[in-house]
Amino acid sequence: MEYFGKRWHDMGGDPAGYINPDEHDFSLWEKRVDALMVLSSAKGLMNTDSLRRVLEDMGPEAYATMSYYERWIASVTQNMVEAGAFSPEELAAKMENVRARGDTYGQAS
Amino acid sequence: MVRVKDRWPPGHARTPAYLRGKCGIVERSCGMFNNPEQNAYRLKPDGRELLRVRFTMAEVWGDAAENPDDILEAEIYEHWLTPLD
Amino acid sequence: MPHDHLSPSGHPYREDNDQPLTYWQTMEIAVRELLVEKGHITAEEVHAQIDAMDARSPAMGAVVVARAWTDPVFKAALLEDGSSACRDMGFDIGPMHLIAMENTEDTHNVVVCTLCSCYPRNLLGLPPDWYKSREYRSRTVREPRKVLAEFGVNVPTTMKIRVHDSTADMRYVVIPQRPSGTDGYSLDQLADLVTRDSMIGVAIVKQPGV
Numbered sequence: 001m002e003y004f005g006k007r008w009h010d011m012g013g014d015p016a017g018y019i020n021p022d023e024h025d026f027s028l029w030e031k032r033v034d035a036l037m038v039l040s041s042a043k044g045l046m047n048t049d050s051l052r053r054v055l056e057d058m059g060p061e062a063y064a065t066m067s068y069y070e071r072w073i074a075s076v077t078q079n080m081v082e083a084g085a086f087s088p089e090e091l092a093a094k095m096e097n098v099r100a101r102g103d104t105y106g107q108a109s
Numbered sequence: 110m111v112r113v114k115d116r117w118p119p120g121h122a123r124t125p126a127y128l129r130g131k132c133g134i135v136e137r138s139c140g141m142f143n144n145p146e147q148n149a150y151r152l153k154p155d156g157r158e159l160l161r162v163r164f165t166m167a168e169v170w171g172d173a174a175e176n177p178d179d180i181l182e183a184e185i186y187e188h189w190l191t192p193l194d
Numbered sequence: 195m196p197h198d199h200l201s202p203s204g205h206p207y208r209e210d211n212d213q214p215l216t217y218w219q220t221m222e223i224a225v226r227e228l229l230v231e232k233g234h235i236t237a238e239e240v241h242a243q244i245d246a247m248d249a250r251s252p253a254m255g256a257v258v259v260a261r262a263w264t265d266p267v268f269k270a271a272l273l274e275d276g277s278s279a280c281r282d283m284g285f286d287i288g289p290m291h292l293i294a295m296e297n298t299e300d301t302h303n304v305v306v307c308t309l310c311s312c313y314p315r316n317l318l319g320l321p322p323d324w325y326k327s328r329e330y331r332s333r334t335v336r337e338p339r340k341v342l343a344e345f346g347v348n349v350p351t352t353m354k355i356r357v358h359d360s361t362a363d364m365r366y367v368v369i370p371q372r373p374s375g376t377d378g379y380s381l382d383q384l385a386d387l388v389t390r391d392s393m394i395g396v397a398i399v400k401q402p403g404v
Binding site for chain 1: 126145
């Protein structure tokens with residue numbers, strides 16, 4: 001019988017190598033992503049489980065190629081669209097507007 | 110004693126694969142929480158009891174356990190547990 | 195915008211402000227502005243939330259641990275209900291459900307989240323990168339002794355290891371063992387000894403000067 005097996009994010013016990021102890025301080029844009037998740041959850045637009053669900057559905061390629069907060073903003077955005085906070089069309093227009101402001105995060109934000 | 114259900118439904122769940130089918134004892138009840146399997150899809154969630162279950166490494170990993178007497182504890186929702194008593 | 199913020203560690207943030215704008219940064223700005231324009235959040239709330247997270251750091255947890263070392267009544271309350279005990283000390287830990295686990299002569303506790311990266315962020319601040327790594331998440335439940343040895347902690351086989359997989363709604367802080375040679379230390383002196391890693395369970399608190 002076909003069945004859904006262990007999913008990629010469910011990593012407990014998987015073989016893996018040495019733990020890289022390097023750390024980095026969070027940049028302002030990462031802290032803002034974090035704040036958006038906390039605030040939109042507090043407002044009832046999403047929750048921790050819906051954040052996780054989208055992250056899981058993004059798949060192992062996203063985990064391997066995107067940074068932590070890149071994945072988070074992707075999940076927050078998906079959740080906001082699902083919650084009706086804004087439409088994909090509005091988001092696309094706003095992103096064009098942001099990009100037109102300058103070439104760096106500092107200029108555009 | 111409880112056994113974690115050896116089920117593999119699709120979608121979001123908070124029961125790790127490596128504990129499904131394993132037996133342990135309830136360490137404590139954490140109280141009632143939103144069922145994450147509904148909450149994840151922004152559906153109105155039912156309340157479910159969350160329990161901390163204690164397993165031995167021997168139970169979880171069998172002969173491959175690093176140290177059979179070491180302990181693994183995890184939070185499991187009531188609907189994933191079958192009482193064995 | 196200048197780098198007018200220092201991170202909790204005292205280091206400047208990474209200089210992403212000066213790097214070419216990325217797709218995901220563009221999305222963050224757009225989402226934030228849309229949420230503000232539509233009245234879901236305010237810019238002030240975003241500032242306040244960042245400040246609140248910056249105020250949370252391992253130093254908060256260290257104070258809780260130092261008090262537990264010196265005040266048996268508080269320690270009992272902390273073990274009974276970690277969230278209430280922290281709130282009673284005046285710490286804003288938000289809605290977090292906290293469980294404190296005490297290291298003893300015969301038990302060493304260590305915390306991991308195999309399904310994502312759950313962490314007691316409202317007490318200790320944001321988690322270190324390695325806590326979120328595939329390697330730490332995969333291995334800690336299967337070979338905790340090897341993982342701890344990589345962090346420099348060799349747990350004798352006479353001691354039991356208790357691994358806590360933070361799978362759902364609870365968050366965990368380890369109360370490390372108080373090192374010997376600290377009799378007469380003040381709360382502040384004790385708190386200075388307590389590291390973030392010791393509260394995750396991948397370090398022990400060392401005796402000063404040893």
